[in-house]
Amino acid sequence: MRLTSILVKWNPLKYLGIMAGCLVAASSINLFVVPSSLLTGGVTGIAIIFYFLAGLPIGVQTLAYNVPLLIASYKLLGKKYTIDVVIGTIMFSFALDATKFLSGMLPLEDLMLASIYGGIFNGIGYGIVFRMNGSTGGFDILGAIFKKYYSMDIGSVIFGFNCLIVAVAGALFSISSAMFTLICMYVTSQMTNKIIDGFNQRKAILIISDKAKDIADGIIADIGRGVTFLNGEGAYTGDPKKIVMVVVSMTQIAKIKIVVNTVDRNAFMMILSASEVQGRGFTRPNRQNVKFRTDQKIDPEMEQKIQDALAKRGDD
Secondary structure: OOHHHHHHOOOHHHHHHHHHHHHHHHHHHHHHHHHHOOOOOHHHHHHHHHHHHHOOOHHHHHHHHOHHHHHHHHHHOOHHHHHHHHHHHHHHHHHHHHOHHHOOOOOOOOHHHHHHHHHHHHHHHHHHHHHOOOOOOOHHHHHHHHHHHHOOOHHHHHHHHHHHHHHHHHHHOOHHHHHHHHHHHHHHHHHHHHHHHHOOOEEEEEEEOOOHHHHHHHHHHHOOOOOEEEEEEOOOOOOEEEEEEEEEEHHHHHHHHHHHHHHOOOOEEEEEEEOOOOOOOOOOOOHHHOOOOOOOOOOHHHHHHHHHHHHHOOOO
């Protein structure tokens, strides 16, 4: 695929989101991190170190240091991702120097506050960028590589690499500065993961009931989610049982509970966190596209009870 054909398929909203995330992260660095003599880690952290030592512009350095990482991105993550990384790197580097005027506008004498709030807003900015499937370059590229090949959390991977930079910072500056930088980085990594997962949280639900068929039919008909039957067996009784498994969004858990309690108040239900869900139906559920079995019929009386319960809770 030629580069020009890729550029034609750009999604403007996606790149506006990346730009917004870069501005938030860059503003946080200039507002909280740099004035408090803290670091952020990654390529930007290295740039900040040389900014303190020689006064070199942080944004220009960040752009220059990213060249070898962009080459690795092209080889391991592909052309399309690398184009996004190049765009994100340029945006972030420009935003770092463009928001330099914020430095000193909100002086904080308490380094703990600076590290916490700097980490929060850094994480929000980076999380938005990753949610748009973009990158600000630097160690974000390494995080994306580890996520792709090892399914590791991006924020946690970046935090691990950043510990090396903190060690260097501790040697060059002070131990207290390095310790507060670690706090800032930890908060950043946790907030990054929260932002990435927060908009797409899923729950896997297992339901054991003697009325598994009715529960499954109710979930499909009234919530529009696909359901899978697992074969189980009671350890004490030895009786065969059907286990209902369904994966839903956070907002659909209450509806699932209503359906289950309406059909069988004695049902056993387990709600598990699903850190990552891929497959049909998981960008957004669409009841119009659900293909029902030709022999699938829900009991009219039970259907009415479920509808009444949902209406009573105001979840229609």
